Amino acid sequence: MNITLSGEPYRIKFGYSTIKGELYNTRSTYAELYKVNKDGTLSVVDSMIGFVSCDNRDRFVKETGRKMALKDLLEVITDKFNLTREDRGEIWNKYHSRQWGE
Numbered sequence: 001m002n003i004t005l006s007g008e009p010y011r012i013k014f015g016y017s018t019i020k021g022e023l024y025n026t027r028s029t030y031a032e033l034y035k036v037n038k039d040g041t042l043s044v045v046d047s048m049i050g051f052v053s054c055d056n057r058d059r060f061v062k063e064t065g066r067k068m069a070l071k072d073l074l075e076v077i078t079d080k081f082n083l084t085r086e087d088r089g090e091i092w093n094k095y096h097s098r099q100w101g102e
Contacts, residue, residue, distance in 0.1 A: 001098055002036070003091055005081045009036040010045070012073065012091075014066050024056035029065030031073040048077055070095060 001012045011034045019026040033048035050073025054060045074088055081087075 001094055003094060010034060011036055011042060026056060027054045027060040029069045031069035033073060033077060049073065050076060
């Protein structure tokens with residue numbers, strides 16, 4: 001999902017992981033912020049990640065995890081980029097209007 005922060009292009013990517021334990025496995029979802037370089041490559045922005053874990057008693061729902069991870073990421077980047085309520089609203093609108101595979 002491509003966004004603009006402070007006039008610079010960024011991308012938010014979502015990922016999933018399974019943490020294997022002795023008694024049960026935990027599914028996790030994360031949203032990570034990348035800076036889009038002039039040549040189109042991506043650079044990870046340090047400590048800009050939203051992360052949520054699904055309890056082993058809960059059913060893993062990809063969409064719910066993405067929303068929660070994005071919410072967590074927005075809390076992290078709001079201070080760094082001085083995001084306003086309108087800025088966060090634009091990011092949520094982009095999230096809800098994204099096409100498959102973005």
